[in-house]
């Protein structure tokens with residue numbers, strides 16, 4: 001939310017080495033808003049996660065800003081604490097995936113992000129960070145991912 005992650009635009013401003021384009025799509029500049037929300041890859045991840053939540057209409061568009069989108073999704077009357085945790089989980093797994101691509105040479109794969117969301121989400125459930133209805137979200141994602 002404070003745009004303090006070390007994405008290419010931040011590295012460039014400090015004169016540090018960085019890749020020229022988004023590691024997910026290789027078409028746009030790597031900014032935090034882009035890699036976590038407006039990139040076609042990120043929007044596909046969010047469409048999958050939001051559909052599993054039963055809220056496909058919550059998927060971000062290319063015009064949304066990350067902050068406005070997160071605030072709009074995490075407010076309102078529908079279990080805001082659990083939704084904020086799920087948003088944080090999705091953002092965290094996208095961030096870890098882009099780091100795996102940049103640092104370890106991984107390939108951008110939706111299935112990998114979804115499986116990581118399931119595994120980390122279940123760990124968060126065991127730690128009581130996610131409760132209630134969100135468990136069914138992971139079951140739907142397991143069905144989508146096709147294996148465990």
Ligand SMILES: [Zn+2]
Pocket residue numbers: 022023024025026027028034035039040041
């Ligand atoms: Zn991109």
